[in-house]
Amino acid sequence: METKILILKMIAKHDGKWTWYQIERGLNAKGLGGVVNSTEVLQALIDEGFITTKSDPRYPSPLYSITELGRAILLKEAEE
Template sequence: MLDDFQFRLHLLTYIQKHDGEWYWYQLDRALSATIGLNGRQLMKELDALRTAGLIKSQEVAGRSYYFITDEGRRVVAVSSKSQ
């Protein structure tokens, strides 16, 4: 089981990998298949990452696409160096 930090790092890494390509539903399907996350939990985590300035979203045709910010990239880079 992932703790909150590990999960958010996993989510950040996933968003970085698909930077701006995926919208909420695609993230939800991919993450629910890999770590058993439900949609409500995903929205809570995305909101927390957005509030922390680690990701941003852009609405396109009624869908929110997710992008990692420079600060989010820094967190991923620092965390991968320490592991």
């Protein structure tokens, strides 16, 4: 769950502006590049309802946005 929270935080900070590429670069900056399979984690976050994707003709990949459920998880995490 720790990796999911980290990715959720990145998505929340750049809500609707990042593709998998920026997320991968963010993980790399935190020393997790190549350690974490971002595609699997992002799909799990989508499946769990924490994030959504949207298409934008300016980008070749979908953009990620956090959902209300995702925000609630981050809020709960911050309170612990």
